[in-house]
Amino acid sequence: MKIVCDAMGGDNGSPAVVEAIQNFLKKHDDVEIAVVGKKEELTALEGKCEIIDARDVVPMEAGALEVIRMKDSSMYKAVNMVKGGEYSAVVSCGSTGGFLSTATLLLKNIEGVKRSALVVPFPTSIKGKKVVLLDVGANNENSPEELLQFGTVGKLYSKYVFDVEKPNVYLMSNGAEEGKGAPEVKAAYKLYKESNFEGFQGNIEARYALSGKADVIVMDGYTGNVFLKGTEGVAKLMGGMIKSAFKKNLWAKLGYLHVRSGIKEMSETMDYKSTGGAMLLGVNGVVVKAHGSSDAWCFENAIRVAYQLAKADIVNKIKEGLKSE
């Protein structure tokens, strides 16, 4: 198995990626890694990886059209290597918009896939249990038929990355009852029912999304993005409040010493970087977007997810899964 890593474009530059690859390779001997970037920054990987020189770095705020024109960028080259089929997966911590669009344009959707979806696993109230949310932002809108496909794709992710044998699938809605939701949600509900979708449990309200009862929650990309970013905002707001609480006085500061391991554990659970970032599922290849501010640990997690997905042969699993629907 071969995985390509884009070494550039992240907030921490190539050193974080180099370290991540070194650490990953120490633990895995059944995978080859190719790394794309300014070769003078990648010398530590000589002899361990295939190194592909690329002179351009896609800026964080770059859009789709820009990246497509930057043919000597590490991102474009990295994605393009997966196109040939020799490499199974690509990982990048560069511009999200640029990376996702390039992957969609170069790799094309898997036969039968109407729209690819951005997938993010979230922490839940049940320790160690993650819930798979999709689409969290690859699309601006989705049809009922696309929302049905997302269910299949999400289920495969839950099965092969989190080892859930029979994943529960819910539709995000503004009420648990049938008949609740935006028009597309209502129509999707019908499609799930009509197709006797295995594991479909109906609607779920956003307040229970992280309760741990769902394995997969499906929604359109606009709503998913609002949910993803909204939870990020609230977590940040509450994090700030906790900090102020501990700064109130000397006793509170001392109190912090005793709970800091617990607080750290919470931050890590809430931090979706620890889950390996976001995956674009539905294209011909494994595409993993590490967080822009990834450190070596985060990027290594992202490579690990790419490795798991490639090992599970997720692209073919999706192909088969869609046929049997």
Add this chain to the structure above:
Amino acid sequence: MKIVCDAMGGDNGSPAVVEAIQNFLKKHDDVEIAVVGKKEELTALEGKCEIIDARDVVPMEAGALEVIRMKDSSMYKAVNMVKGGEYSAVVSCGSTGGFLSTATLLLKNIEGVKRSALVVPFPTSIKGKKVVLLDVGANNENSPEELLQFGTVGKLYSKYVFDVEKPNVYLMSNGAEEGKGAPEVKAAYKLYKESNFEGFQGNIEARYALSGKADVIVMDGYTGNVFLKGTEGVAKLMGGMIKSAFKKNLWAKLGYLHVRSGIKEMSETMDYKSTGGAMLLGVNGVVVKAHGSSDAWCFENAIRVAYQLAKADIVNKIKEGLKSE
């Protein structure tokens, strides 16, 4: 000014409402309150309020059609009293769906209002500053024209309840740039621009929704509901994690003693009950939905918001505001 309170249907029953009314009346001598419910439970208010007997209580899970048929319920009677025009506002902590539908059906939309919206003020990172979000669930979908009207309505709320002289208005989107968002959001963006909407600042990503820079954020009811409930879910998840952190060992437990006032402050800030619940804006009358689990303090806050909105003559302000758009 006259305000009607539905005394029944909340998780804490009529005693919480009775106490809330007593406390509110102690602080306000320019308002009369009418209370609707089982009269034998309202004897403490004799001589202080007009008491209207109603034998039925709308169950928490009741839908629109049920309430409309329950003509002897406290909720139906309370809303119906506002219809005549003698009473300016109605407050209830009963079934949300039932209350909102009854209000919409009986009070009808203000002339010119396409859709009424559920409005909730949220805490922000700036201490004491609230942001007004709408629609958070009165509708399943909204047209661009409705999203434009929500801006006007939200601005009036920000102005008259939070005393913001020139409120900033944003559209919730999956990116800050123009051209981002679901199709309705993109179209609404154009309408805001074309109408030179005063205070319009463009799109805002959900991660910055609670940062404090926005006074008003407009979105469709489905998305708003997912945002509202999603933040509730995350706050609950994090709250649970904080508790576990403090339970780790004896020292952590002792640590809690020193930070509990700070933690309590955080919980109260995050608790939207403290803001007086949610308001249905756009109908002919002030309609305030207190949280189902309201205690006396929450319900009193809800009455206070109803009082402020009625005093600001919000119904006529909306009428005028829509004319001048």
